[in-house]
Amino acid sequence: xxxxxxxxxxxxxxxxxxxxxxxxxxxxxxxxxxxxxxxxxxxxxxxxxxxxxxxxxxxxxxxxxxxxxxxxxxxxxxxxxxxxxxxxxxxxxxxxxxxxxxxxxxxxxxxxxxxxxxxxxxxxxxxxxxxxxxxxxx
Amino acid sequence: xxxxxxxxxxxxxxxxxxxxxxxxxxxxxxxxxxxxxxxxxxxxxxxxxxxxxxxxxxxxxxxxxxxxxxxxxxxxxxxxxxxxxxxxxxxxxxxxxxxxxxxxxxxxxxxxxxxxxxxxxxxxxxxxxxxxxxxxxxxxxxxxxxxxxxxxxxxxx
Numbered sequence: 001x002x003x004x005x006x007x008x009x010x011x012x013x014x015x016x017x018x019x020x021x022x023x024x025x026x027x028x029x030x031x032x033x034x035x036x037x038x039x040x041x042x043x044x045x046x047x048x049x050x051x052x053x054x055x056x057x058x059x060x061x062x063x064x065x066x067x068x069x070x071x072x073x074x075x076x077x078x079x080x081x082x083x084x085x086x087x088x089x090x091x092x093x094x095x096x097x098x099x100x101x102x103x104x105x106x107x108x109x110x111x112x113x114x115x116x117x118x119x120x121x122x123x124x125x126x127x128x129x130x131x132x133x134x135x136x137x138x
Numbered sequence: 139x140x141x142x143x144x145x146x147x148x149x150x151x152x153x154x155x156x157x158x159x160x161x162x163x164x165x166x167x168x169x170x171x172x173x174x175x176x177x178x179x180x181x182x183x184x185x186x187x188x189x190x191x192x193x194x195x196x197x198x199x200x201x202x203x204x205x206x207x208x209x210x211x212x213x214x215x216x217x218x219x220x221x222x223x224x225x226x227x228x229x230x231x232x233x234x235x236x237x238x239x240x241x242x243x244x245x246x247x248x249x250x251x252x253x254x255x256x257x258x259x260x261x262x263x264x265x266x267x268x269x270x271x272x273x274x275x276x277x278x279x280x281x282x283x284x285x286x287x288x289x290x291x292x293x294x295x
Contacts, residue, residue, distance in 0.1 A: 010257030118219030
């Protein structure tokens, strides 16, 4: 019944590959770079948490450009904080982020008002920020 | 800026159905295969299913199953997200290649190797199904990063 070993060998192969990758990536865990510098008064304004990761293609090719274009139109007091889940896994766990990209809109009290799993357009995020209490420009 | 990229409305439930089929067939096939070895011929069938799904949506059996039965019956709810489906297609291709390799070992009689490869596919499908960890997508991103795969859209500016 040598076939009984098949699942164990498969799990060992996957585990070994994961450990190998983890050890190789150990020295590369720096932030990709903040989209927008955190504002000092983020507790008084809505904000966006942007969860990303090095291996997330859509984050780099779509979500980040969308956040850049959004940030260019926002009040400087609105914070868009980029979070690399490899660097801040505890924050990802806290917000139960299971997929990348994920953007989370917080109101001025820091309460979650919207969660976008997958790509979110600048327009969607802007609307959610307004719903979270962001002042609408005159 | 966004419209020139391959970002489309994409129903993740199709992937979930595909992963569920893979896990179910491989696990049941393996258990049955402990006593009845010819059941390993299910692996070439799965390989064809996976590779056909990559080749054309009209040949994607899990997608057809989902669209024609599971979704209308309300058994599986849609989970539409805006994203590029290319990494997921690549992940399916990787799964198909693993199962094709397993099929070769079925043909040559090396059932242990065949089932090891199948279990790797099942385990990765489980990771994606349960935790949305798409190992094939990570491979895709790395291959794009080092230039071995072209990005099928204009780069972000």
